[in-house]
Amino acid sequence: MLSILFLTLILSLFWLLLSWQFAPFVLGCGVVSIALTLYLAQRMRVVDAESLPLNLSARIVWYWLWLAKEVALSNWDVARHIWGKRIHINPRVIQVKTPMKTPFGLMLYANSITLTPGTVCIDIEDGQVTAHALTDSAAAGLESGEMGEKIRRLGL
Template structure:
């Protein structure tokens, strides 16, 4: 029940922000489309905690800021490699242990790896992640485990 309520509220906010037209007829259309969407979601049995991760905390915000910084640094590094005359790359495949306990935590860690240029998560098995890195040094940075530690802190 709680999750259904959250889903409805999220959809209403989303619809209002996207629409920008607030005449009675359009509002009615929006209302019915939200109703149908919620009904379908309930029928599909996908309304649970995972569908709407709303445990946004100050910690999450801090993590995003840190991730943004990492993404910017990684972008600069990858750009330098691409433009370097000798194409100074050393593709590496490594296996990383994820210390997160929930599937959501592992998903967050794997996505953080992929969103950072220079490292892509290829496969997830249990808590072992297979990662392809553009450079050896990029792989080393990942193995130092700072990102893993920060994602694990979010889980509590």
């Protein structure tokens, strides 16, 4: 039930920001559209806690900022390797333990890993993430487990 309310809020926001028309007719269309979307989403059973994390706190903003810094650093790292005279890479597959339990947390972790150049998440299961690392430093950064720890502290 809470998930549906949350989704309704998100959809209303999405509609208003996209359309930015406040004529009653257009708003009416919006209400009908949101109702139809909710009905179909409900029928498809895509509204649940794993895709709509209700316990998401505002602290995720800090995580995003930290992630942006990480992404920038690793972008620089990979760019240096690409522009370098000879390519010194050491590609390999590594496995790291994942501290978080919720599916959304796992998704966030996997996508954060992939978003950071130099590491690509290949598989993620309950306790273990398999990732492909391009360089030694990227692998070391992932193996330190800092990212996973940060997500776990968000309560995900």
